[in-house]
Amino acid sequence: MESVSRLGIVGCGLMGSGIAEVAALRGLDVLVGEATPQTAKDGRRRITGSLERGVRRGKLTEEQLTAALGRISFTHDLADMQDRQFVIEAVAEKREIKAEVLAMLGKVVQGDDAVIATNTSSIPIVDLAMATQCPDRVIGLHFFNPVPVQRLVEVIPSLATSEQTFARARDFATEQLGKRTVTATDRSGFVVNALLVPYLLSAVRMLESGQASADDIDRGMELGCAHPMGPLRLLDLIGLDTAQSVAESMYAEFKEPLYAPPALLRRMVAARQLGRKSGRGFYAYDV
Known part of the structure; x- marks a missing residue:
């Protein structure tokens, strides 16, 4: 299975910025989708501040900071996500907002093995997956705050998620992001x-x-x-x-x-x- 080199993230709040930081430090090309220039600026400032704290604490070098920031770009158009091999939705924890974003991503991210993941912490995955035209490629990946520190990711397949999507998402979290995973049944709240x-x-x-x-x-x-x-x-x-x-x-x-x-x-x-x-x-x- 081909590893992910081009990651998309929609939303750059606390969770999205943390995921972007971890992925960029692990060498991935990260494209972050935000609604406005101001929210994109806020997101980049959040990522930069976190990386700078890592340097001050001796956990990162200036070279690692510069390289990570160079791997992160921003867009206001979700159509730019079309070349991404893996996209993680990390917008507000509201069912309607998440479903709308996932529906758009389902139309844009067309690769047969491209994965669309939601970082929801409570909404049943199948409810969000069925808002798309490709529910077999949708899965839950629940990261924990602060993402650079917390090692756990819950992997939540829905009844519609394919085995290929599940394996790709689990391997991405463990092998590429260096996280540890637990598999949860698609019930609100999952395990944690x-x-x-x-x-x-x-x-x-x-x-x-x-x-x-x-x-x-x-x-x-x-x-x-x-x-x-x-x-x-x-x-x-x-x-x-x-x-x-x-x-x-x-x-x-x-x-x-x-x-x-x-x-x-x-x-x-x-x-x-x-x-x-x-x-x-x-x-x-x-x-």
Whole structure:
């Protein structure tokens, strides 16, 4: 099976920029699709900042930084993705937006063995795949934030995904990006979020009910259970809007009360207190 040399990524937020950085450092030609010149500029600045932090920490050389940035280009026209061997959608965690992007990619990315992957963290893959004309070439590849640090990728084939697509996606993640993979059944939440989200929402409900402060909840799990980060700090890192979208998707599929977003979470999202990316969530941050 031919290795991937030309990668496309649609969306250059936290996830898309991280995937682009990892791929460029591994020698791939990366084309990033963004909606506007400003969002493309923001995406390049995000990638550059991450690479520069790697240099300051001694994990990268200046030469590696320069080479990686030279492998990344941007476009505002998804038609430019037509020569890509593998395209990863990494736009907002909204079913309608993802389905629209994948439908366009299905028309543009025409190679028989070209793969179209979605980085959704909760939306059933088959729902997105059936928005395209080529559901056999669509698969879920769920990366974790921050992508340059987190080694795991969930590989999620749908009922329509071909064996060739599954093998190509798994090999791409492991052999070319250096990640470790787990295979998940196409159910909302997959493996990690199916276990993680109820825990995170329980922490919000505990805070909401006044059982404990945010700091005590987080310190309790960090010191009592050896978690590297408490649940509320982790929610701030994930983004409260993303967490709400994941919870809503899981609740829509299973109708289990433990998946329903707590009122406090919904109010904070409405107030744009989204965590680290907005400067305020359960804690305050410099942005």
